Amino acid sequence: MERVSRHYTFRLPRFYVEKILTNDENDPLWDLVLPGEQEIADTADERWDAYQLETRAVNHPRWIQKYRYEALIRTTDYCSGLCRYCYLKNREVIPGVLSHADIDDMFDQMEARAESHLLRELILSGGDPLAVSASLIAHFADRLARINRTRSHNITVSIHTREPVWYPQRISQSAALQAALAKLEPSSYILHVVHPREVTGELLACIELLADLTPRRVPLIMTQHPLFRTINDDASVITQMYDRLDSGRITVKPYYLIHPFPDGTLPKHRLTLPESQRILRDLASAPGTRVPLLTVPTPMGKCVIGPYERLVDEGGYYVLHTKDGVPVQYAIGARYDPQETRPAIPVVSLPIHP
Numbered sequence: 001m002e003r004v005s006r007h008y009t010f011r012l013p014r015f016y017v018e019k020i021l022t023n024d025e026n027d028p029l030w031d032l033v034l035p036g037e038q039e040i041a042d043t044a045d046e047r048w049d050a051y052q053l054e055t056r057a058v059n060h061p062r063w064i065q066k067y068r069y070e071a072l073i074r075t076t077d078y079c080s081g082l083c084r085y086c087y088l089k090n091r092e093v094i095p096g097v098l099s100h101a102d103i104d105d106m107f108d109q110m111e112a113r114a115e116s117h118l119l120r121e122l123i124l125s126g127g128d129p130l131a132v133s134a135s136l137i138a139h140f141a142d143r144l145a146r147i148n149r150t151r152s153h154n155i156t157v158s159i160h161t162r163e164p165v166w167y168p169q170r171i172s173q174s175a176a177l178q179a180a181l182a183k184l185e186p187s188s189y190i191l192h193v194v195h196p197r198e199v200t201g202e203l204l205a206c207i208e209l210l211a212d213l214t215p216r217r218v219p220l221i222m223t224q225h226p227l228f229r230t231i232n233d234d235a236s237v238i239t240q241m242y243d244r245l246d247s248g249r250i251t252v253k254p255y256y257l258i259h260p261f262p263d264g265t266l267p268k269h270r271l272t273l274p275e276s277q278r279i280l281r282d283l284a285s286a287p288g289t290r291v292p293l294l295t296v297p298t299p300m301g302k303c304v305i306g307p308y309e310r311l312v313d314e315g316g317y318y319v320l321h322t323k324d325g326v327p328v329q330y331a332i333g334a335r336y337d338p339q340e341t342r343p344a345i346p347v348v349s350l351p352i353h354p
């Protein structure tokens with residue numbers, strides 16, 4: 001563990017240890033949080049953020065834009081706990097935290113560029129955006145309100161966070177952060193939760209708190225999570241998690257079921273694409289509001305797979321399509337292939353359907 005943590009930082013909040021983990025060496029959740037030998041085999045040569053639109057609305061290292069209508073902002077590389085499967089842990093993530101000057105630079109560019117008129121949503125991601133200072137979120141909210149006053153449609157904000165799982169007190173005990181989030185009025189919070197035991201009473205209280213901050217426009221609360229062999233590769237475990245998340249006063253909608261990233265994910269946790277699809281099938285015969293979308297992350301964007309879509313082996317790869325119709329060769333195989341870097345997952349020159 002010490003050897004691994006010299007390569008990849010180790011951080012685990014006391015709350016997670018005391019409230020979620022059990023004193024049992026066979027508890028599979030330990031594997032997600034303690035450094036393990038298998039991480040050393042991760043070649044870390046993937047560059048998920050490298051493939052972006054040529055016509056980005058903003059040129060800034062923290063601005064990631066794969067779609068015309070949506071951009072993701074890497075607010076920080078900090079999370080209160082570090083998932084051992086994090087695909088960003090030593091790659092192109094920019095260390096430190098977004099500054100006020102970074103925010104001004106991004107919004108100045110947006111105000112000046114025609115491309116920004118296509119933007120519908122900004123995703124605050126990280127690391128964890130709820131781990132940054134309240135003053136930054138408040139400043140972001142001010143600049144967003146300013147640009148929205150000049151647009152025919154609002155650019156909305158979605159916050160992707162695992163902080164309510166790792167350390168909900170950061171939110172529940174910070175009046176300043178709550179005031180900044182109330183000012184920002186995000187349209188949605190996407191919670192990263194992977195197992196039913198991660199749904200603590202504190203997490204449910206945090207969901208209610210976040211929803212109550214903006215009564216004028218209550219945010220959509222959704223959950224998304226990667227699939228991992230032996231952790232949550234079973235529809236009954238996932239359903240139990242969805243039920244617990246939805247047991248409070250606020251409705252929590254399942255959003256993405258994420259096929260494991262080909263790197264970052266420990267080899268013992270990886271699934272094949274047909275295995276992930278089988279889990280989706282087991283979840284699919286439920287009311288539509290309870291069914292997630294199975295998405296395959298690729299450097300070119302997300303590819304959504306239907307429960308009964310035919311996966312055709314084209315000679316060692318499947319041809320998948322991103323949300324924008326960009327065809328992607330996706331290598332077949334349960335195990336990480338070091339060759340499966342971005343150049344080895346080229347965009348196939350097939351016609352793109354409008």
Ligand code: SF4
Nearest residue numbers: 079082083086127162
């Ligand atoms: S919460 Fe997300 S960004 Fe943070 S360590 Fe986990 S996977 Fe990485």
